[in-house]
Amino acid sequence: MNIVDNLYSSGPMSPVCQIKEHLAVWTETKWKGYEVEYIEPIPRSSVFIVDLVAVAGVGVLAPAQQVAGRLLEMLRVNSNELAHNRWFVIDDIEGQLWQLSNMARFSPRGGQAGVNLFTPMYDPWMASTTFWVLGGLGDKDARIGCTNISGATIPQARIGFWGFRYILNPEDRPHPNARYLPAQGR
């Protein structure tokens, strides 16, 4: 059974809190407090699948060729909204995530991890791909890039997202019962 306040625990995705509960979001190197006003799911759907080859306008992606991290329209959120995402790849690529323009996510000292076709074989619900985007940061919220790891030239580099959308009321400081979560790396 999945608990409602999980952040990264394996299993199906669920909201990290309930409506009218409190969040503390790590962004721009500080914790910001919010009350959750509304939550709705964003199911896996065609609208939230992007082809980075098309977005980059490169035609095809040669072996080992990269698409640099770029702001995706589907990942933008309004001010005082929070996107709670998991993601997956459809083609034989490895996707990478940056937040606040250039801060590498999933990034221990040894390198920046990514998401590829093998990821769901070890993590079928893609829990380890979870990230949050807090709106109102000048559209620098989240950038996605990829590398062709297939060994062949590929015509598409598709990545998809699903998750939840939260509407937030800002608070002066994090509530004592707030659920803490990061919307950028550190």
Added chain:
Amino acid sequence: MFTPVLRASIRKANTAGLVTATAGPDLLHTLGTNRSGVTRTAIIRKVLAYNNTGANITIQLGTQEATPLFVQYIPDLLVINGLENVWGENDLPAVEFSVVNLAGVDFREGNVYLQASAVGVLVTLEVEEFGS
């Protein structure tokens, strides 16, 4: 209940697609390489070959040394004229194509090559890749 996948793999068509044999060797499949430069390995799971040249043709599957020189990995397959010739997982040994980073003639590229006894046979593969 999820069972951990200890040796995950993906199946895909050969990267070169439909290849018409020349004097050879002809590249059939290039192994994928991950972002840190580690090359995948691959096992051929299916061979589909069509021969309409008027005579039977034998094909060999293998890789290349550095020179480059074809190195056969799987015994000859007879591609009968006028017939679609199919070898599946039950027929093919699980030879794992892998880069071998030794110097000189001991180097192995790991990519899958075709060496045919005559030109004109059409070949595609299905491979299972490991390691990203």
